[in-house]
Amino acid sequence: VVKVDDDATLPAPGHRATYFDGRSNAAQPVQVRVDAGTLEITTDVDDGQPRRYAVDRVAPGERYAGAPLPVALPDGGTLWLDDEAAPVAAALAARADRRRPAARLSASWRAVVACLVALVGLVVWFDRQGAGLAADAALVLVPRRVDDAVGAVAMRAIDKRWLAPSTMDVERRGLVTTRLLALQGRVAPELEGVRIEFRRLLSDTRSEAGFNAFALPDGTIVLLDGLAEALTDDELLAVLAHELGHVAHRHGMRSALRGFGLAAVAGAVLGDFSGVVAAGVATLQTFHHSRDAEREADAFMHRAVAAEGLPPQVIASVWRKFAAREQREGGGGLPAWMSTHPPTDERLRAAAGR
Amino acid sequence: MDEPSAAGGSGVAQQLEDGPLRRELGVAPDTPVPPAPPARHSEHLHFSGRGSEYFRIWVVNLLLTLATLGVYSAWAKVRKARWFARHTALGGHRFDFHGEPWRILLGRAIAVALLVLWSFAFDVSAWFGLAVLALFCVVGPLLFAGAQRFRLANTSWRGLRFSFEAPRREVFVVCVPLVLMWTVGTVFQAFGVEGGWLVAAGLLTLFGFPWAHARLKQMQHSHAAYGNVRFAYGHATASFYGLYAKAAVLAFVGGAFAVPLLGLLGQTAGGGAAQPAWWMAALFGAVVVLATWLVAWPYFAARLQQVVWGATHCGPLRFRGEMKGFVLWRLVIVQTLLVLATCGLYWPFAAVAIARYRVQSIVVESDAPLPDVEAPAVPEGARRAAGDAAADFFGLDIGW
Numbered sequence: 041v042v043k044v045d046d047d048a049t050l051p052a053p054g055h056r057a058t059y060f061d062g063r064s065n066a067a068q069p070v071q072v073r074v075d076a077g078t079l080e081i082t083t084d085v086d087d088g089q090p091r092r093y094a095v096d097r098v099a100p101g102e103r104y105a106g107a108p109l110p111v112a113l114p115d116g117g118t119l120w121l122d123d124e125a126a127p128v129a130a131a132l133a134a135r136a137d138r139r140r141p142a143a144r145l146s147a148s149w150r151a152v153v154a155c156l157v158a159l160v161g162l163v164v165w166f167d168r169q170g171a172g173l174a175a176d177a178a179l180v181l182v183p184r185r186v187d188d189a190v191g192a193v194a195m196r197a198i199d200k201r202w203l204a205p206s207t208m209d210v211e212r213r214g215l216v217t218t219r220l221l222a223l224q225g226r227v228a229p230e231l232e233g234v235r236i237e238f239r240r241l242l243s244d245t246r247s248e249a250g251f252n253a254f255a256l257p258d259g260t261i262v263l264l265d266g267l268a269e270a271l272t273d274d275e276l277l278a279v280l281a282h283e284l285g286h287v288a289h290r291h292g293m294r295s296a297l298r299g300f301g302l303a304a305v306a307g308a309v310l311g312d313f314s315g316v317v318a319a320g321v322a323t324l325q326t327f328h329h330s331r332d333a334e335r336e337a338d339a340f341m342h343r344a345v346a347a348e349g350l351p352p353q354v355i356a357s358v359w360r361k362f363a364a365r366e367q368r369e370g371g372g373g374l375p376a377w378m379s380t381h382p383p384t385d386e387r388l389r390a391a392a393g394r
Numbered sequence: 395m396d397e398p399s400a401a402g403g404s405g406v407a408q409q410l411e412d413g414p415l416r417r418e419l420g421v422a423p424d425t426p427v428p429p430a431p432p433a434r435h436s437e438h439l440h441f442s443g444r445g446s447e448y449f450r451i452w453v454v455n456l457l458l459t460l461a462t463l464g465v466y467s468a469w470a471k472v473r474k475a476r477w478f479a480r481h482t483a484l485g486g487h488r489f490d491f492h493g494e495p496w497r498i499l500l501g502r503a504i505a506v507a508l509l510v511l512w513s514f515a516f517d518v519s520a521w522f523g524l525a526v527l528a529l530f531c532v533v534g535p536l537l538f539a540g541a542q543r544f545r546l547a548n549t550s551w552r553g554l555r556f557s558f559e560a561p562r563r564e565v566f567v568v569c570v571p572l573v574l575m576w577t578v579g580t581v582f583q584a585f586g587v588e589g590g591w592l593v594a595a596g597l598l599t600l601f602g603f604p605w606a607h608a609r610l611k612q613m614q615h616s617h618a619a620y621g622n623v624r625f626a627y628g629h630a631t632a633s634f635y636g637l638y639a640k641a642a643v644l645a646f647v648g649g650a651f652a653v654p655l656l657g658l659l660g661q662t663a664g665g666g667a668a669q670p671a672w673w674m675a676a677l678f679g680a681v682v683v684l685a686t687w688l689v690a691w692p693y694f695a696a697r698l699q700q701v702v703w704g705a706t707h708c709g710p711l712r713f714r715g716e717m718k719g720f721v722l723w724r725l726v727i728v729q730t731l732l733v734l735a736t737c738g739l740y741w742p743f744a745a746v747a748i749a750r751y752r753v754q755s756i757v758v759e760s761d762a763p764l765p766d767v768e769a770p771a772v773p774e775g776a777r778r779a780a781g782d783a784a785a786d787f788f789g790l791d792i793g794w
Contacts, residue, residue, distance in 0.1 A: 058487075060553020065621060065769045067487065067552060101490070102473075106442050107480050110490050118553045120488070142458060142473065146450040159457045166460075193517055308459055308467070310738055312745070317734075320680050 054082060055125035058108075062116035072119065074131045079111075081119065100132040102143045109133060166305055167325050175297040179290060187293050188233065191258025195237070198262075206238035208268050213238050216263070216273065220280045227281075227344045228288045233259035236280070240265035251365055255283040257292035270361055274354045278345050285340025291333045299326050330380040338387060355391040359384055435760050436714075441753040443481030445743030451477055452742040468499035479549060482753055485764040492555075493548040501541065508533070512577075516584040523584050527577055535569030536562075546618055554771050560617035568613045572606050575599045608634040615706045621769035623709040630705040637701060641694040648689030652682045692726045693719035695752070703756060710760050710767055717755040725751055 054071030059081060061068070071082040079098055080090040098119075099112040108122035109129040121129040137143055145151045162170075206213070217236050224234050237260055241250030250264030261283045268276060286292065303322040310318035345355055363384045455470035472495045479491040512530065516523035539560055546556040578595045587595075608631040616627040699715035706713045729744035760767055 062553050063771050065552040065554045067765065101480070102476065104477060104480055105444070105447055108488060110480070110488070118490075118550075142454050142469070146454040149450070152450045152453050155453050155457045159453060159460070162457070162460055304464070305460065308464065309456060310741075312741065317684075317738075320677075 054080070055121075055128055057081075057122070057125045057128070058120040059083065060118045060120075062118065070119070072121070072125055072128050074128055079119075079128075079132070095132065095135065098132065100129070100136045102140060103129065103133045103137070103147075163305065163309065167302070167328075171298045171301040171305075171325075172294075172329065174301050175294050178297045179294055182293055182297070184232075187257035187290065189258075190292070190296075191256035191260055194256050195258075195260055195262075199239070202242050203239040203262075203264075204242045206240050206263075206265050206268075208238050208240075208265050212268075212273075216268075216276055216280070219273070219277050220261075220284070223277065223281060223344055223348055224284060227340075227347050228284060231259060231284075231288060234284065234287060235260055237262045238265070238268075239263070253279050253283055255286040255292070257287075257290065259287050261287070270365075271358065274350055275358045275361070277348065278341055278350070278354050278358055281344035281348075282337045282341040284344065285337035286333070288340060289333070289336055291337065295326065295329060295333060298329055302326060327380050331382050334381050338382075338390065342391075352391060356388060359388040359391055363388065435763050437485050437758050437760075437764050439753050439756045439758070440483045441481055441750040442483065443477065443746050443750070445746040448477060448746050449742040452745075465499065468495040468502065471495070471498055478749060484551065484758060487552045490550045491548055492550065493544060497544060501537070501544075504537070516580060520584050523581070527573075527581065530577070531566075531570050531573050534573050535565045538569055539565045542614060551620070554621040554769060557619045558614075558617055559619070560613055564613060564617075568606075568609045571602065572610065575603060575606060604634040604638040605631060607638075611702050615702065618708075620708055621771050623769045625706060625708045628705040628707075630701050633701040633705075637694065637697045640697070641690045644693050645686045645690035648686040649682050651689070652685035688727060688730065689723075692723035696722045699752070699755070709769065710762065712759045714757040714759060715755060716757055717752060722748075722751060 054073040057070050057072045059068045059070040060066070068083055070084070073080050074095060077095050079093045079095055081093075082090040093113055097114050101110045101112075103109055108120045109132075111119040111121065111132055113119060121132075137147075145155060213236075220236060221234065224231060239250070239262055241264055250266040251270065253261065253263045253267055255261050261280060263276070263280065267279065271279065299322070302325050303319070306318040306322035306325075310321060341355065342352070345352065366384060451473055455466075455473060458466040459470050472491070472493050475493060476491040479489040482489045508530065511526055515526035539558070539562075542560075543558040546558040549556045575598075578599060582592055582595060611630070611634075612627050615625055618625040696715075696717040696719040699717045701715075703713040703715035725748060729740075729747055732740045733744050758764065
């Protein structure tokens, strides 16, 4: 009678797997099994002595469908478990997956759909409100000095490239300046550095020397001759009050900050696919915010015109002149979502409604 | 004056390529590759990932990235890289990726800081701009080599890691010209350089870039290793010029197709009214860029793979890129249309389809069957000596 030592003679009921020792790239076929918190690896070439590792010392990767699972061993070796060793892979990975919330989310379609809904919600909210709130929060941190520096740089660049000295009557310039500064003292006395620069559009082929006025972040308001020629002094004051609204609300810096945020989000979502598409989407969204900023400046203008004691018809008359010009020149027929300004009809209605 | 400077530029390129200047600079000479006998064994890389699985990873990655204001993006990148590596197989064995997210995060923070510094440098003053440029020339190459090292040292196959160790001098010789080409426009603008010099710089960049790109690929592929088996890289600079010339012609054709098409579109949309505002020009520009890219990029990517992998070998292994420009072109057009039609939701599926084609067209050739090709690991001591403190600091990932 031969006494049989169970452990020595009976082969461990293991699963076939592949083992690399980390010192050469030779693949070794092995048998693996998990027993009482211990991972046992039996090499065919060894004399049947299994290597043993505590299950909590080995590091299984994330499980992917249709790909074997690598398990990093503390001695630098790697075990690859495919379908044949699925029970071992499941036993090892179950522990590790508990520590990987992101992996657990992407493992279930229900969680992924919830994530997708949350993602769309987050992007839409960021576009509608979040970017604005973030910009407002960041605006407090940006000192006015930065606005001034940006405005000065922008003025130099625009002046060099687009503008020529104004040919407007000097006396009228003085009058307009005095009235605007008086108005500012009444409605926004806290603002510093507000000034008007008179220019005409360089080499403007059209008859008008720039039918526009714009504000820079440092408080500089640029009035172009074309607009000055077309409007009466009262109407001009209304337009300048609108530009003063942009300065008072720091729209220049705010839109820059919001632009950064929108570009970052568009880049994160779409940048992988195409930088051009991401930039395009971000730009369209900044237009939407630009229209909101214009409405804010319009409201400021309405308040200022009322404080000045001017009749509200002055504003309506400005918009009628804008509308007439748009009719003549074209360019007013942009779809609303592609425009940086609200439709003139809407502004006219707002002026008439007050 | 433009003509001679352009000729002079390629003359310098020629000298650097095989003249005494190369020895002077200590750049390793290209090892000529003897014409290889037809290999007896060839094995395609295999990609097993499915779009539906990547979609789930992508959605979760994106949500967490936005919710953490971008901080999670480093973890997202690791998950993505790991998923792609684990679904790529050679000879039945999978690759794996082991990068640590915090190194990616640090690399990104440094890259963003440098880019912000750069974009405002010349607004502060011209001399501050030059100082930042000097910083770029010192730090940029080290960061680039560090990123390369990070990527390879964290990629494994059959239990062994890849690695990348380029001599520091070569890193600078190869990367500094690229930094200068990238920045020359901004520098000239800041100093108000105009006319002939600007044209000369443009031409030098135009003709120098394929050379610089070829040098970069050479550096990347000739200082990589698998275990202790070094990769080697043959001559391919001339092919780079051909590649760039053909891609430029295709880009021109793409642009030429897009412009009349847009004119037609403008006619119908404008309805004969006066010319629309600047945004129309911006939109047209974007469409032209997209059309140009769609036509030229697939050819470029396919041919680049053929050129680069055709010149690469690793011990007894040789490589072949089998990507066809036309096939990739068709694939990219169809996938792009699907992405646009689904507001971007199809992107993960498209990314997987394109990755599958690109991965599966790489072929590894050897005389012995692949399982018999052996590679011992680098001895422990040598590995530690290579990773000095500076190397560790710059072993960051800056790529997106």
